[in-house]
Amino acid sequence: MALLETLRAEARAAPESGIVAVMNHGRGRDGMIPLWAGEGDLPTPAFIADAASRALAGGETFYTWQKGIPEVRQALARYYERHFNKTFAPEEFILTGSGMHAIQLALDAVAGKGDEVIYLSPAWPNFAAAAGISGAVPVPVVLDLTGIAGSWGWSCDVEKIAASITPRTRAIFVNTPSNPTGWTADRETLQAILELARARGLWIIADEIYALFHYDGGRAPSFIDIMRDDDRILFVNSFSKNWSMTGWRVGWIKTHPSLQQVFENLIQYSTSGVAQFMQRGAVAALDEGDAFVARQVAHARQARDLVCGILGQTGKVRFAVPPGAFYLFFSIDGVNDSRAAAFDIVDHANVGLAPGTAFGAGGEKFLRLCFLRRLDQLEEAAIRIADWTRRL
């Protein structure tokens, strides 16, 4: 019963690793500004919610296509065509029960027990945990944070990825723009990773969930820009971030031609699909949601600049201005234990942050702040944190 033992060990370890512990500590406090979770403060827009409610009231409550109704797969193809300037077939897309589910199924498809999967760290912790539960070994490659003349930036050394490959390596997981760092791969880095994967026969699992949350002109560079149709890349994605649908638990995979039937079966034997009435909401999001996303991205850019300005003025807070995603990942001079700091910031600044310990190797000294929030609250939170750093 090795699996059960592993699961029990994971179960014991997980709540202690960070975010949940801080949330349990801070939840419900009067005046608390919670910036610890990876979601904005807007509910799902009405044009999406109403589409789902209409379908629900209309009786779309029966079993349906487990891989997604044709309409949602066609809408995904249209969405990709608009944003990536290529043509796509609806058959390339499989609906999943969240972005997390997409990642779990991608792992199931390409990595078995004892196989290794490389990922870039600091990272959203669920990827490595899901790999571990599936019996694979997650291998972190730490991004580099360098500062030149007071300006900091994260970067990925592809040579370090190459040096981490072993005969057991099956895949490289690339999250760009990255949660929590905001690191965003440029086209050259993507090309280098792709060539490495091709040369070594590895899969790429591309998590480009934040592709539209990019602040340097247009969406972020994508593997789609440089790949051939037969490159072994699985794109995991979610409706959560673009359309304020974190609570819906709907995601998708853009699959590889060789794996379409595999994923259909994996869906069948895990959740057997997504509610049809929710899929109607997903279609509305894809077909009618571009303007909402554009407003969210513009707002996030303002929010980023506001927070960076206030925290930067303290002279004690260090960060790379994130070119993508909607998090500020920062360290504070004199803070070495981010977990203790997150508890203290709850207690003495009444702001909820995620401790960098939750994000694995390379993140230990950092704190993560989600800035997709009303500007007045965000300004207040940033001022409170700045004051906290001055009292150190």
Added chain:
Amino acid sequence: MALLETLRAEARAAPESGIVAVMNHGRGRDGMIPLWAGEGDLPTPAFIADAASRALAGGETFYTWQKGIPEVRQALARYYERHFNKTFAPEEFILTGSGMHAIQLALDAVAGKGDEVIYLSPAWPNFAAAAGISGAVPVPVVLDLTGIAGSWGWSCDVEKIAASITPRTRAIFVNTPSNPTGWTADRETLQAILELARARGLWIIADEIYALFHYDGGRAPSFIDIMRDDDRILFVNSFSKNWSMTGWRVGWIKTHPSLQQVFENLIQYSTSGVAQFMQRGAVAALDEGDAFVARQVAHARQARDLVCGILGQTGKVRFAVPPGAFYLFFSIDGVNDSRAAAFDIVDHANVGLAPGTAFGAGGEKFLRLCFLRRLDQLEEAAIRIADWTRRL
């Protein structure tokens, strides 16, 4: 990449095994009466759908408790207390992304690669398939169909289960009332299985999804009636059948005290929970749905008797009158290939049935008919099938 090879083999095999192939053959025909799927013909009742829609419109679209909001777990405890006459704690229940998901997680928790899990066959095919995908070995124990004086009945020989146990066996999966046979374990059989599991240190995964669809007075006997609190039994369940919510993909697990945290983690790293607005619908189903279920069960009993009467009169159709669930599992004299027969019944009777080949060992010669449907349509379908048998 053994896993990928396995998945590909499964992917090739699955569509050929039965139900989907017949559905693809028959879907969309004029006047077709589809009785192949495991769902009734009523949409989700309005009191459930409206509760979800209100929550959706009210902005319950954010991340929430991954194991289920407190209200739904409390409602589950109340539901069990009403129907099983014991007291339960909300903490015993974990919400899942379908009954299928509950089964997959239960398998993940108790059986690893190479472990064996025993199940009773004929059976709903997804259990064995999910076990196979998780790397475990599903071991069927075939139920017995015996006829005495023209009256047939399915039964479970617990000695056969005992004889199938090996050092690698980890669990016994018991679906009662059973899909597809309608076999319903009596209290003595449950007791014998429980004692066997206790003696051999095995888990029981109890699928009592159809417990309320029981036609011999009150709900079906349950392991809950005879178990101690610390018995190693996981109950997998779903909102699908009781409340016409097949399309929702929401289920639950009644866990063992030692595994509550394990399941919370398994949820986190698979789907990260169920949409909060759907959980409001689930609460309405649990708290306000007893009368709806009672009407459905009364209707199903009428429907069962109608179909059994018409098919029984042919003198060529053999079946055990099902004491539970909502399927008639029958053989026809002269029919040895149920898959070919299901195709022919589509073509020449315009009725959709599930071929017994889909239900594994012991089911090959049978056909499954779902009778949870309007009586006029059901009568028409039964007459068409009866005519088809007479033309054989």
